[in-house]
Amino acid sequence: MLYQIPKYIGTTLLITTIPIVFLVLGVDFLFAFIHELGAVGKDHYTTWNAFVYVMGTLPRRLYELFPMTSLVGVLLGLGLLASHSELIIMRASGISIFRITVIVFQWALLLGILIGLMGEFIVPKTEYWADAYKVRARSGGQAVLTVQGTWLRDDNHFIRIAKINGDSHMQGITDYEFDDKLALKSVTYIQQAFYKDNTWELHRISKSIITPTQITKQYQLKEVKTHWFDPSILNVALVDPDDLSMRGLRQYADYLQANGLDNKPYLLNFWKKALQPLAIIVMMLLSVPFIFGPLRSASMGLRLLAGIIMGFSFYVLSEIFGPLALVYHWPPFFAAMAPIVIFGAIGVILGTRKNL
Numbered sequence: 001m002l003y004q005i006p007k008y009i010g011t012t013l014l015i016t017t018i019p020i021v022f023l024v025l026g027v028d029f030l031f032a033f034i035h036e037l038g039a040v041g042k043d044h045y046t047t048w049n050a051f052v053y054v055m056g057t058l059p060r061r062l063y064e065l066f067p068m069t070s071l072v073g074v075l076l077g078l079g080l081l082a083s084h085s086e087l088i089i090m091r092a093s094g095i096s097i098f099r100i101t102v103i104v105f106q107w108a109l110l111l112g113i114l115i116g117l118m119g120e121f122i123v124p125k126t127e128y129w130a131d132a133y134k135v136r137a138r139s140g141g142q143a144v145l146t147v148q149g150t151w152l153r154d155d156n157h158f159i160r161i162a163k164i165n166g167d168s169h170m171q172g173i174t175d176y177e178f179d180d181k182l183a184l185k186s187v188t189y190i191q192q193a194f195y196k197d198n199t200w201e202l203h204r205i206s207k208s209i210i211t212p213t214q215i216t217k218q219y220q221l222k223e224v225k226t227h228w229f230d231p232s233i234l235n236v237a238l239v240d241p242d243d244l245s246m247r248g249l250r251q252y253a254d255y256l257q258a259n260g261l262d263n264k265p266y267l268l269n270f271w272k273k274a275l276q277p278l279a280i281i282v283m284m285l286l287s288v289p290f291i292f293g294p295l296r297s298a299s300m301g302l303r304l305l306a307g308i309i310m311g312f313s314f315y316v317l318s319e320i321f322g323p324l325a326l327v328y329h330w331p332p333f334f335a336a337m338a339p340i341v342i343f344g345a346i347g348v349i350l351g352t353r354k355n356l
Contacts, residue, residue, distance in 0.1 A: 005090060005095060005103070006103045006106070009077075009081070009100070009103050009104070009107075010103065010106075010107045012077045012080060012081060013073065013074050013077040013078075013104070013107055014077075014107075015077070016073045016074070016076040016077035016080060017069070017070055017072075017073025017074060017076075017077065018073070019073075020069050020072045020073040020076065021062065021065070021066065021069045021070075021073065024065055024068070024069045024072075025058065025061060025062055025065060025069075028061050028065060029054060029055075029058065029061065032054045032057065032061070033050060033051060033054045036050040036053060036054055037050055039138070042138070043138040043139060044137060044138060044139070045134075045137055045138045046137070049133075049134070049137035049138075052133060053130050053133055053134045053137070055130075056126055056127070056129055056130030056133060057126070057127060057130050058126075059118065059122050059123050059126045059127075060123045060126065060127050062118075063115060063118060063119045063123050063276070065315075066111075066115050066276075066280060067276070067279040067280050067282075067283045067311070067314060067315075068283070068311030068312060068314060068315045069311065070108070070111065070280055070283055070284050071283040071284060071286060071287055071307055071310055071311045071314070072304065072307035072308055072311050073307075074104065074108075074284045074287040075287040075290060075291065075303050075304075075306065075307040076300065076303060076304060076307065078104075078287055078288065078291040079291060079298075079300060079303040080300070082291055083300065087100070087291075087292075097288070097292055100288065101285065101288045101351075104284055104285060104287070104288055105281065105284075105285060107284070108280060108281040108284035108285060109277075109281060111280060111284070112276070112277030112278070112280040112281050113277055115276065115277065115280060116273075116276055116277040119273055119276055120245050120246055120247075120273070121245070124244060124245045124248070135150070139152075149161055149162045149163075149172070150164060154228065156177060156178045156179065156180070156185075157175055157176065157177050157178075158175075158176045158178070159173060159174070159175050159176070160173070160174045160176075161173050168194060168195040168196065168231060169192070169193070169194055169195075170192065170193045171191070171192045172191070172192075173189070173190040173191075173192075173193055173202075174187065174188070174189050174190075175187070175188040175189075175190065184210055185209070185210060186207060186208060186209045186210060187207070187208045187210070188205060188206070188207040188208075189205070189206045189207075190202045190203070190204070190205050191203055191204035191205075192204070195231045198226070199224055199225065199226050200224070200225040200226075200228045201222070201223075201224055202220075202222065202223045202224070202225065203221070203222055204220075204221060205218075205219065205220040205221075205222075205223055206218075206219055207219075207220075244266075244269070245273075246270055246273045246274060249266050249267075249269050249270040249273070250270055252266050253266040253267045253270060264325070264326055264329075264332055265326060267332035267333075268322055268325060268326070268332040268335055268336060270332070271332050271333045271335075271336035271337070272318075272322075272336045274336075275336050275337060275340060278340055279314075279318075279339070279340050282340050282343055282344045282347065283310075283311065283314060283343065285347055286310065286343055286344075286346065286347040287307070288347075288351070289347055289350035289351040290303075290306065290310075290350065291303075293350050293353070310343075314339055314343055317338075317339040317342065318339045321335040321336075321338050321339060322335055322336075
């Protein structure tokens, strides 16, 4: 019978963790949807578009909230076993608190790996889809986000932009112009473009004019356009770097470093993703000394409150250390690791006092 105890404890933890995860995720979805309603009515954005967009971001929200929600779920699961005196029976059967901790660790490791894989392979794809959907919805089809860049349509011009820096600077622009019969008239490559004082300033322009009999090349160092496309469209075409995978973050951080640019925001996001499984493990293990210590005889409501406070504290601390690291030039690894170390130390101190 003893071999069934790890399975029983794990099943109990899942039964209490999954509802907490979906409850917190539902609340977060509601607040995100209400916030997104502020963009409804602007451009071509509708309430349905806002709903679909927020739905597309649910995997990322689950990934970010899981360390906090897993702590609450495990705290309630172990608390449920304690309330029914099952932990006492287990200990009387020869299962030590250390063995129970090992069982929790095994389940935490499994969940940490699964959530880590989700963050690496699923979240980037769903976030990219959600961002692309929002771009199409807000621009009324004028802007399309693809892995090769951002596409805009302006009358018979189809414009591909390799890189967008805010709403006033673009790099690597290719303008395909078609006639009314959808025959290609010209292809123009613009190295970079700046928007200032209601005009577009184009630099290093290479234009190929296509006719049925020949292709003519034209070159210009600079051109000023007063009528092109509305630069406000660029605002909705920007993608959050948080949505990249660990591999993408690392590659882009190395690229920025090689070009002498600041790569700390990308390294910070890289280490947050890399350390997410460890954060889940630490938060789930933190529940063990609380159940056998301060919350041994507490009610389920008090355990829930304690879990929410601890989980939210971890979330807030993680959000605080990131900006502080960028402002004070701390190592990104330190900023990502610090909240995990702090809460891990709390668990070790409590466990030591209770001789766990």
